[in-house]
Amino acid sequence: MVATSSWEAALAKAAGARNVRPIVPPSIRHAPDYDLKPSDLTAVAGADDVLYASFEPFAGRIKSAAGSKAKMVELDLDDDPETTRANVTRLGKLFGTERAAAQWNSAFTTEWNSLSRQLKAARTGGKAPVVVAQAFTAWAAKLAGVQVAGTYGPDAVTPAQLSALSAKKPAFVLDNENMSTGTVLPGSEARQLEIVNYPGADLDLLSVYRKAADQMRKAFAGS
Structure with missing residues (x-):
């Protein structure tokens, strides 16, 4: 195959x-x-x-x-x-x-729920941060249990989009490492996280979710 x-x-x-x-x-x-x-x-x-x-x-x-x-x-x-x-x-x-x-699928659902609980527990003050996400990383926001204030891509961010997204005052930008074009919101205080969609050479799909959860957990805890 x-x-x-x-x-x-x-x-x-x-x-x-x-x-x-x-x-x-x-x-x-x-x-x-x-x-x-x-x-x-x-x-x-x-x-x-x-x-x-x-x-x-x-x-x-x-x-x-x-x-x-x-x-x-x-x-x-x-x-x-x-x-x-x-x-x-x-x-x-x-x-x-x-x-x-x-x-x-059963193991995946269990893992997803476990990672989601860990991410919610890692929030500073228990409050969900405001995030904006690339079109293909909205799943990471869902995993974290946070609302996406705005999305961009897959095309380059226009000046109008930059202004609109910055106005949301996001704490984090969930960028797509596999399609990244650099800093999404230059001049913003938002911390940009590079989320990976593709598995590695081990073809372990669960590792994609674990890596994203680890990135967000560390970022949320330090915010």
Whole structure:
């Protein structure tokens, strides 16, 4: 089985799949920018299942390389817990590993609830901080149990957006490390946290949530 990135591969692993090969190396910061190699296309051509996301610019080449043999599985990539569980359930049915997928989803829900409780306990004075978030890091705010006062991206922040977001007086900016363009609110006192959406080489999807929770817990406790 071939997956375009570590994200799709991690979802497949969570669903109970084995021997999943991600094409884009996990070390690549922004997977959609990756330039496919001939060896990547050869791997796709020999795969039975290919997992991909529509926003990846090379999706068309992946489909062409797969031809009529491989089963193309398009996934909606978002670390929101409902989306993650739905993807794992869907892949479990596809692979015939429903039991493994259900067990992972149960463990994920337990982990999510535990991390959420820890984050709420870490708030200074028990008050939820005001945050603004990049379009694809709103899930982190949900994990922390805080309201998003405003969002930006994936396009560059315009002067009007900068003014509007700064006016919210956020304590934190939950930026997307995989798409970061630098300081989001220059001149603001908001502390910027770089949230990662993609799993690492171990394809451990839970590590994404744990890392984000650790970042926010430390930041909230020190605010």
